[in-house]
Amino acid sequence: MAKKKMHYIRLLRGPKLDTSNLKRPHISILLTITTDLGDSFLYPDEPVDLAISVENPTTGQSILLPPPDQIIDRPPRWTAGLRCLDIKVPIKPHLKKSDVTCTIRIHPATQTPPLGVLKGRDALPWSLARGSPAASKGLVMPVSVDMAKGICVPVAVRTLRLSSSKVQPQDQDTLDVDLEEDVGESIARHIWDAGVVTASYLGDACSSKEGICEILPMRKDHFNVLELGSGVGILGITLAQVIERAVAHGHTSCKTTVLLTDLPEAEERARSNIARAEVTLSRINPDGPTVTLQYEDLDWDEGRHGRFGALASARPWDLVILSDCTYNVDSLPALVGTLSALHAANVKHHEAEADTRTSVILATKPRHSSEQALFGLLSSADWRYNVLKSIPLPKLGEEDEIVDIYLLERGERNT
């Protein structure tokens, strides 16, 4: 039987508008459906039909050619063995380039509204409804892209809808985390399974006051979080929104700083996502956001020697977070060295205080047994660790994939 994993609809280039025949204009979309690593394509037992919506972002009106004129024999269909799919989407006749400003959403046809959005609950086995498409077929992450006056910038958007698994969807307030990623291939500039699953977990587990207290080491009135290898920023931005929601609900009154860090190639996308998140933070807390999001470059080869930028040096870090950063065994010594150097910097900041603990939430989807080297390095550097949560990915097939979320700690527990 085919292995089914978590998959992503990925655009191979920005969609193109063709108005050369004004009576039959169309948008042409070239996409693939791959794993996060891009190392294998979706190979489904049953074909996966795709649905595409094309709407004006201001009016919400569709510009698709409506039925019965829309002569499509069947929806675009992904079948086993495909590596890419070329789709021509007919839009209303006589639209000129300058008329076509729209959001294009591509998602599995089985998806229930909201379209183009991945529901975090579908990534968590304990909240999956029986019979839901994710439970039976695995998860395919939708994608959206904006076209302005007939032109697409090569930026796709993933939307993750976070909610609590304890209450019914209709009864709760949800949080949408919007993340831009590059069209095409890149390591730092798109999202990964461990980030998606951990963000969904945090959205669920931190939806109550007890959950926040249990998971986040908020010991003072300021809470400082640093993310290593943040990529597009899925984990840090999710945590920022989750904490802002907790403040709005009166679950905490901490003032929080979340600093995303990565190599320079990640900066542009991370900063755009911070700008998007700042709008959401203001919406969550109309009195003014209490969470500050920042970005700074931090190369672990510098960090391991205690060489940090101005923002990373500015304060002690109560919590360090990272997801999917431990797959490259060669970079593990620099990564663990950076964690230890951050702890040493914390000890200096806290010289006058008894509590010098540093906590780390580390999420990983183990891909290879060699990654176990991480734990030897952590132990040698006096880090204590235990599994906070082990979450199987939603999929069918004989080979389980799992995201492990670890809690690491170093330092004294004197308080």
Ligand SMILES: C[S@@+](CC[C@H](N)C(=O)[O-])C[C@H]1O[C@@H](n2cnc3c(N)ncnc32)[C@H](O)[C@@H]1O
């Ligand atoms: C697989 S991505 C994960 C990105 C993000 N954490 C997520 O879950 O979506 C690994 C990240 O580690 C970063 N990285 C790799 N080596 C690094 C280094 N030496 N210093 C800093 N970041 C590094 C990459 O740039 C990339 O963004």
